[in-house]
Amino acid sequence: MLPLRLSRVFVWASLLVLVQCQENPGVGYPHDYPGKPKGPFSPAWQNYFEVTEPLPNVTWSLPRNFAGNIPVDRPGHPNDTLFFWAFEKEQGSLTAQEFERSDEPWGIWLNGGPGSSSLLGLLFENGPIHVAANYSLYSNPYGWDNLADYVWVDQPVGVGFATADNTGFVADEDQMGEDFFGFVANLVEAPAKKPRALQKALKMARPRFIGYAVTT
Numbered sequence: 026m027l028p029l030r031l032s033r034v035f036v037w038a039s040l041l042v043l044v045q046c047q048e049n050p051g052v053g054y055p056h057d058y059p060g061k062p063k064g065p066f067s068p069a070w071q072n073y074f075e076v077t078e079p080l081p082n083v084t085w086s087l088p089r090n091f092a093g094n095i096p097v098d099r100p101g102h103p104n105d106t107l108f109f110w111a112f113e114k115e116q117g118s119l120t121a122q123e124f125e126r127s128d129e130p131w132g133i134w135l136n137g138g139p140g141s142s143s144l145l146g147l148l149f150e151n152g153p154i155h156v157a158a159n160y161s162l163y164s165n166p167y168g169w170d171n172l173a174d175y176v177w178v179d180q181p182v183g184v185g186f187a188t189a190d191n192t193g194f195v196a197d198e199d200q201m202g203e204d205f206f207g208f209v210a211n212l213v214e215a216p217a218k219k220p221r222a223l224q225k226a227l228k229m230a231r232p233r234f235i236g237y238a239v240t241t
């Protein structure tokens with residue numbers, strides 16, 4: 026065991042590091058991987074977002090899954106993005122064409138706070154991959170991706186793998202809702218799936234309303 030004084034120093038040092046990290050939470054920009062498509066979101070982006078490399082410690086086969094950063098399209102903040110990780114219910118279900126399977130539900134999971142990474146939910150609550158105490162991974166047979174195509178989203182900007190520039194954080198729930206609205210509009214363009222119900226909802230809903238939906 027560390028002597029008491031030393032352990033206090035250690036705790037303070039850790040706190041300082043933590044505080045320093047918090048001063049610049051999540052500032053960054055999305056990492057570009059090789060083969061990034063040019064132009065607006067379209068089904069061409071599906072290959073780019075599909076996770077094809079084996080993941081460390083995943084010893085079983087995962088459903089087809091997609092992950093990456095998608096801009097929230099806030100004017101003046103091109104590097105403000107949300108991060109998503111989506112798992113298919115069935116082979117091809119997430120990328121079905123516009124009017125195929127359009128009456129099937131799909132879900133977005135947001136951890137509360139707001140301000141917690143939804144990867145906590147994915148890896149410890151309702152996702153297909155779970156982390157054991159010794160950092161080995163195991164398959165969660167109760168993952169919600171068994172019920173529907175499911176998308177875990179880090180939000181608002183700057184949380185987890187979601188990125189924001191220095192001045193691009195959210196000041197209030199209205200901004201959070203507008204950002205989320207921009208993200209979802211892009212998300213449904215990237216995987217081809219465009220559920221009609223959602224399209225309708227997006228056209229009708231005011232961003233402010235989504236802001237409330239996200240935080241409750």
Ligand SMILES: *[C@@H]1O[C@H](CO)[C@@H](O)[C@H](O)[C@H]1NC(C)=O
Nearest residue numbers: 156157158159160161162163
């Ligand atoms: C890690 O923990 C899991 C679940 O408790 C166990 O099955 C596995 O054997 C452990 N692995 C190692 C390397 O200790």
Ligand SMILES: *[C@@H]1O[C@H](CO)[C@@H](O)[C@H](O)[C@H]1NC(C)=O
Nearest residue numbers: 080081082083159160161162
């Ligand atoms: C993989 O699991 C082992 C325990 O089985 C753990 O010690 C190791 O840190 C894990 N690797 C990663 C990259 O998480």
Ligand SMILES: *[C@@H]1O[C@H](CO)[C@@H](O)[C@H](O)[C@H]1NC(C)=O
Nearest residue numbers: 054055101102103104190191
């Ligand atoms: C956005 O990120 C790029 C790096 O990809 C950087 O060069 C640029 O300055 C950033 N723009 C803003 C407004 O932060």
